[in-house]
Amino acid sequence: MGFFKTLNEEYELCKRRDPSIHSKWEVLLYPYFNAKMAHRRAHKHYLAGHYFRARWISQRASRKTGIEIHPGAKIGKDFFIDHGTGVVIGETAEIGDNVMLFHGVTLGGTGKDTGKRHPTVGNDVTIYAQTTVLGPINIGDDVIIGAESVVRHDVEAHTTVVGSPIRVVKRRLSDGSVIAYNRDGSIRSVTDRAGTVIEQGKDCRNCCIADKCGPSAQQE
Numbered sequence: 001m002g003f004f005k006t007l008n009e010e011y012e013l014c015k016r017r018d019p020s021i022h023s024k025w026e027v028l029l030y031p032y033f034n035a036k037m038a039h040r041r042a043h044k045h046y047l048a049g050h051y052f053r054a055r056w057i058s059q060r061a062s063r064k065t066g067i068e069i070h071p072g073a074k075i076g077k078d079f080f081i082d083h084g085t086g087v088v089i090g091e092t093a094e095i096g097d098n099v100m101l102f103h104g105v106t107l108g109g110t111g112k113d114t115g116k117r118h119p120t121v122g123n124d125v126t127i128y129a130q131t132t133v134l135g136p137i138n139i140g141d142d143v144i145i146g147a148e149s150v151v152r153h154d155v156e157a158h159t160t161v162v163g164s165p166i167r168v169v170k171r172r173l174s175d176g177s178v179i180a181y182n183r184d185g186s187i188r189s190v191t192d193r194a195g196t197v198i199e200q201g202k203d204c205r206n207c208c209i210a211d212k213c214g215p216s217a218q219q220e
């Protein structure tokens with residue numbers, strides 16, 4: 001792909017992800033852009049078995065950007081890292097399309113697994129600052145993980161999770177409604193596609209959508 005085509009595509013991505021960008025040329029100054037371009041080159045060398053060259057490229061990019069992506073990691077389209085400093089992505093991590101990470105995110109191993117050791121992240125996922133995701137676990141599509149969380153188990157698609165250990169705070173249903181949960185797993189509110197609150201503060205067992213809302217709301 002030509003340089004200008006890549007620059008235009010990345011500019012469109014930056015505009016969607018970071019409202020503070022003002023011009024196309026600023027893309028060249030984003031740490032994620034440099035790390036991503038280096039990773040593309042490093043990954044090709046890795047796949048060709050040129051491990052020393054691959055690691056040399058990734059380590060040089062890491063020194064320049066503060067983002068360390070192992071050359072073996074698989075990364076999908078429209079990948080964006082905001083700020084970037086302190087991001088670490090392990091060798092067997094797999095990242096889907098349209099994924100956004102913030103500074104300090106680790107997609108790492110526990111040190112106990114062999115072979116596939118790092119997380120698999122679905123499409124349309126956002127992982128906020130300083131969050132650690134460990135082990136060969138699956139993060140489903142359309143997941144949001146709050147800042148400073150530690151994730152050691154699979155995360156169900158279409159949820160927002162926070163904390164350590166994580167808890168589900170929101171669940172997005174296919175009809176566009178969103179269920180928000182209290183700390184005890186009971187339903188705090190349900191909003192419809194337009195954001196209008198249609199249930200609030202109800203015992204989840206009597207809620208009109210209790211059958212749709214999944215295990216975290218049913219547990220109490």
Ligand SMILES: CC(C)(COP(=O)(O)OP(=O)(O)OC[C@H]1O[C@@H](n2cnc3c(N)ncnc32)[C@H](O)[C@@H]1OP(=O)(O)O)[C@@H](O)C(=O)NCCC(=O)NCCS
Pocket residue numbers: 102128129144145146147148149160161162163169170181182183
């Ligand atoms: C997860 C996040 C996106 C909020 O999602 P949300 O769906 O709007 O959640 P709410 O704000 O309604 O919070 C729901 C509950 O989760 C808690 N919560 C939210 N974020 C949390 C976090 N990161 N860690 C622990 N608890 C958190 C809230 O305190 C609230 O708790 P309560 O049930 O006791 O009231 C947001 O809190 C977050 O973590 N943002 C990170 C921003 C960031 O990294 N910015 C870096 C910019 S440089």
